[in-house]
Amino acid sequence: MRVIAGSARRMLLQTPKGLNTRPTQDRIKETLFNMLQYDLADAVFLDLFAGSGGIGIEALSRGAAQAVFVEQNAGAADIVRQNLKTTGLSDRAVVMHCDALTALGRMEGKFRFDFIFMDPPYNHGLERQMLAYLRHSALIDRQSTVIIEASLETDFDYLDSLGFTLEKIKQYKTNKHVFVYRGDENGDSSISGQL
Numbered sequence: 164m165r166v167i168a169g170s171a172r173r174m175l176l177q178t179p180k181g182l183n184t185r186p187t188q189d190r191i192k193e194t195l196f197n198m199l200q201y202d203l204a205d206a207v208f209l210d211l212f213a214g215s216g217g218i219g220i221e222a223l224s225r226g227a228a229q230a231v232f233v234e235q236n237a238g239a240a241d242i243v244r245q246n247l248k249t250t251g252l253s254d255r256a257v258v259m260h261c262d263a264l265t266a267l268g269r270m271e272g273k274f275r276f277d278f279i280f281m282d283p284p285y286n287h288g289l290e291r292q293m294l295a296y297l298r299h300s301a302l303i304d305r306q307s308t309v310i311i312e313a314s315l316e317t318d319f320d321y322l323d324s325l326g327f328t329l330e331k332i333k334q335y336k337t338n339k340h341v342f343v344y345r346g347d348e349n350g351d352s353s354i355s356g357q358l
Contacts (some may be wrong), residue, residue, distance in 0.1 A: 164189065166218055178215045179239045191335055194223055198333070199208050199278070201229050202308075206277040209302075211263050212294065216243035217358045218280050231257045231274065233266040251300045263289070276302055282312040283339075291321060293341070297306075298325050303345055311341045316337070 164176045195218075196203075204226040210219030213232040223230050230252075234240040240260040247253040259266045265284070279297070283289035290311045297303055308330070313319075315334065319341055322329055330342040 165216065176217055176249070177242050178217075178221065179236070179242050191338075191340075192221060192241065194333065194335075195340055197224060204275070207274060209271055209274070209276045209279040210234070211266070211279060212283045212289075213243055213258075213282040214239055215256075215357065216246050218282070219256070220246055220250055220252060222278070222280075223255055224250065227255075227278075229255050229257075231266075231270065233258065233261070233263055235262045237259070254283060263293060264296060267293070267300065267302060270302060270347075271308060272301065275304065276307055278333045279303065279307065279309045280312070281309070285314040286317065290317070291325075294322070294327055296324050297345065298327070305345060307344060309343045309345075312338060313339055313341060313344070317341075 164178055167288040198339060199222075203222055205228045206226075207226045208219055208222040208230040210216060210222070210230060210232045211220060216232050217235075219230040219232050232240075232243045234243055237260060240258055243258050246254070247256050247258070259269070261269070263281075279302075281290060281293055283291070283293070290313060294309070297309065303309065309327070319329065322343060327343045329343050330344055332342070333340045
């Protein structure tokens, strides 16, 4: 796995061995970031269920101001730190070694994310749990984009009931990226995190 573009272009990233992680394939990552590239400058990015950190590192390489990486597995979290050091991006990153819901709670009042990318284990309903939390969270506002990597069979018919709107779905051979945003009647009352 490599960084595709930006300041860390072509640098190779380590991936966890023997763990149940699925690094996003380079061609899928490239398609994703082609869609995001004009909105990444100075963005605050959350890589939830980070694995090796490849998505958040790509965001930093392409101009995101800050990124937070959340990974529950200690070995994978260590690899995220190593990859950040290798790419020279550690100074704009925070790595949290804990479960995703705990991390979201700890970040309240400290960050407002422009993008949240989540790649939870497929078909366990974890993306729904995260969206249920984010429904009333100050971590996002109506300008924020939440991107979920999910299996092709994952159903998102509950989005309306959680106050989220489907923006688009990009389908690949074996999975899909689902882009959603929150309808936020209270406007932007949040703050950007400081590292």
